[in-house]
Amino acid sequence: MVLVELGRKITTALRSLGSATVINDEILQVVIQEICKALLEADVNVRLVKRLRDNVRLALERDDAGGVNKRRTIQTAVFRELCSLLDPGVPAWEPRKNKHNVIMFVGLQGSGKTTTCTKLARYYQRKGWKCALVCADTFRAGAYDQLQQNAMKAHIPFYGRYTEMDPVVIASEGVDTFKKEGFEIIIVDTSGRHKQEESLFEEMLQVANATNPDNIIYVMDATIGQACEAQAKAFKGKVDVASVIVTKLDGHAKGGGALSAVAATHSPITFIGTGEHQDDLEQFKTRAFVSKLLGMGDIEGLMDK
């Protein structure tokens, strides 16, 4: 699953420290290099990897004690750096009862927004929330039908208009309608966009202004490479992204781009998409995940020494 391969490679590298009889500079450099290689192969942003490497080296330099202690220092430093990468230090957004919670989806083209909208609505619906979907994508061919068919399959009320071309109009109409009808969770799907097209970003801002969302979710594809950071940063710079959902983690993807997106948006990953079907959505608890990846296993054991 997500980032396991990365976790395994890092643990292996660290374990090699445990089995080495002498710990000299050379071994330490090799371990650091192995860890960085694993991160780069998992699509973590190059700059973040460099920062991690420098911080770990710095920690080692500061610590002038010999052998055994160095081992401990490097383990602690790697642990700390990875935690700070994955954990933005802000709590995940939670919907509030007896209130209209408006959620707006944004992201690059084809990242999985429309599919994930319905998945999320279903998730909350199963938990007893009254949910509705609004299609504010007037650009992509077939966008209306896609969300409408998904909503119908999931028995979730849907708002959209074939003839209106302005997403701002549809979004505010849809949200208002569902608010009046007493819906608790109203999810707004928007078109895919990218930072290079300023007019599309402006449109996103207008939809956000018109619907005043409580939670803006940045949906990203797990396979994205080094372009991830700049795009995620730009979305965050334009609208107030509060959560990240990483999709398509059912594939082979190493998902390191997700770490970079967390760093760029300072927003936690709240869910992950693990398939094309409506129930393929899993909750993601950053803290639990970090400790599972790095804590519960070998590292914690090593760190306790």
Place this chain on the structure above:
Amino acid sequence: FMSMLGGLTGSKPVGKDRLIPVLEAVKEHLITKNVAAEIAENLCASVGEQVEGRTLSTFTTVRSVVQQSLRDSLSQILMPRRNINVLREIITKRKTVAKPYVITFCGVNGVGKSTSLAKVCFWLLENDFRVLIAACDTFRSGAIEQLLTHTKCLQSLYPGKEGSQRVTLYSNKTNKDASSVATEGILIGIRDGYDVIMVDTAGRMQDNQPLMQALGKLIHRNTPDLVLFVGEALVGNEGVDQLQKFNQSLIDYSFAYGDSVKSSLIDGILLTKFDTIDDKVGAAISMTYATGHPIIFVGTGQMYTDLKSFSPESVMNALLK
């Protein structure tokens, strides 16, 4: 001073000590540009082999020699080994067997298959061909409606004569078997004398065995003239695996059914979303390096006209910048 100058201009053969830091920097640069880590490493290793031990002429630096050697390697990777002239192939097929030329689009989810299909269709219409689109994504909601919208749009841009459209859509909502929908579409295309048939397929993950087999079946049964793998320029280390596994499943499937191997391989790549990556063009290198497949088209936006032929030079320049 003399020794410093010696280091700079290289009166002695280039040794590992001087080479390694330069190669490390190059590798990192390539990864920053989104070249897959392993491929950046392989590239640098081969550049290292070429440069190591060479005696440099006066005023040449290790860096510049490495740059030149890298440029050569990259251009070799990017230059297509096989030239595919789609327009000519269509005409040839029509002249020789009087049958439509069949193009299939495949790839993982959301990369831009259907949109690219519409763009290529626009280009074919511009070149006076008649096109039938076969809607063979029988899975995703709205997939048929998406193509129908494009078809209507293209029809209004290129209206046909009385009763005969220049572009039409074939779909069959009651048939969930993509391969047989393709077969139905192709039969109609032959009957009605279309020049080209474009087959859209559902996105699928390269590790999803049942879906990969279904694609193998579609290609095996319908033997398209051109199989395009659609990938997005945004993809990171994963891109290579996608392309290799798609190709491999097609090979495996045709092997199991005793096809001649050529009849069902990926012929080329269509790389989309070039407009979203700035100068991080590394996916183009990763994909061509790993498989040798040529990049036939590049997608640079969401409009019909945002389809370009691939320019190795501009990719190389962006990479080396």
